[in-house]
Amino acid sequence: MTDQREWNIQLIQQIFSSDTAQVIINLDIHPREEESIHWKVNNTRKFSVKALYKSKIENLYRNDQTTRDWRAIWNLEVAPAVKNFLWKCAHEILPTNAKTASILHYIDSICKLCNYGEESMTHMFLNCPAATEVWQQMLDGNHGLFDHHTVFMDWFNDWFHNANISHNVCIYATTCWFIWKARCDLVFQNISPNAKNTTLSIQQHLCDHNKIHKLHFYALNTQGHIIENESHIATPETIFGIQQHKQSFGFLIKICTIQDPSTYQFFSALTITDFAGNYVDSRGHT
Numbered sequence: 001m002t003d004q005r006e007w008n009i010q011l012i013q014q015i016f017s018s019d020t021a022q023v024i025i026n027l028d029i030h031p032r033e034e035e036s037i038h039w040k041v042n043n044t045r046k047f048s049v050k051a052l053y054k055s056k057i058e059n060l061y062r063n064d065q066t067t068r069d070w071r072a073i074w075n076l077e078v079a080p081a082v083k084n085f086l087w088k089c090a091h092e093i094l095p096t097n098a099k100t101a102s103i104l105h106y107i108d109s110i111c112k113l114c115n116y117g118e119e120s121m122t123h124m125f126l127n128c129p130a131a132t133e134v135w136q137q138m139l140d141g142n143h144g145l146f147d148h149h150t151v152f153m154d155w156f157n158d159w160f161h162n163a164n165i166s167h168n169v170c171i172y173a174t175t176c177w178f179i180w181k182a183r184c185d186l187v188f189q190n191i192s193p194n195a196k197n198t199t200l201s202i203q204q205h206l207c208d209h210n211k212i213h214k215l216h217f218y219a220l221n222t223q224g225h226i227i228e229n230e231s232h233i234a235t236p237e238t239i240f241g242i243q244q245h246k247q248s249f250g251f252l253i254k255i256c257t258i259q260d261p262s263t264y265q266f267f268s269a270l271t272i273t274d275f276a277g278n279y280v281d282s283r284g285h286t
């Protein structure tokens with residue numbers, strides 16, 4: 001800019017391309033205001049990495065016709081870790097061996113749980129024997145949720161669009177997350193998967209989550225199996241039925257012993273809770 005507060009057109013044309021130079025020259029110059037740099041992508045007019053990132057992401061997905069309704073995932077009544085897991089599934093970026101091997105060719109794509117078959121999401125969640133055992137226990141034997149021809153991403157997308165199964169999305173999502181966790185335990189900690197323990201963990205997690213968040217629906221029956229038919233979802237009244245059948249999941253027994261410092265007398269207490277932390281019974285003894 002010149003001392004007369006006019007654009008130095010010659011200098012601008014030297015530095016910038018003709019298009020950019022023309023844009024600059026067309027800008028009005030305020031005769032009395034000081035010059036300052038304004039960042040146009042946010043309201044504060046100040047640069048921030050957050051605003052830049054948001055702008056880039058919005059541009060990236062502006063014309064993306066396949067972009068799903070992400071709120072369907074973020075609004076699910078599941079733990080935040082499960083939502084993050086679902087987000088990766090939806091983007092098909094879960095680092096299964098097949099996915100990693102497609103980028104890093106020295107990685108073995110075979111499933112470490114069964115050592116048979118490529119570890120894709122379809123194999124890991126639907127076809128791997130380790131997964132089918134968990135589903136069988138969660139669904140109590142035969143089920144019509146999926147078969148050997150089902151592609152995981154098709155089924156996953158159905159969760160959010162098919163009214164016949166959408167009522168159980170939280171349970172399917174949590175079950176897949178635990179299958180993935182069991183797989184990671186084997187790969188990273190060499191802990192062998194145990195379908196029975198995994199199933200029990202899923203049932204306990206779901207019960208705890210429902211209890212903490214006071215959810216009104218409960219799509220497990222009294223034995224902890226998934227209820228596939230929406231009309232049979234338990235009401236709050238039938239949840240009490242679970243307490244009458246709590247032996248299906250086992251008990252948690254805690255024993256506490258303390259000593260009175262003045263009399264040196266010992267006191268022992270035993271409390272029994274069910275899988276969801278509900279009080280079952282207690283005993284005291286001196």
Ligand SMILES: [Zn+2]
Nearest residue numbers: 111113114128
């Ligand atoms: Zn496998």
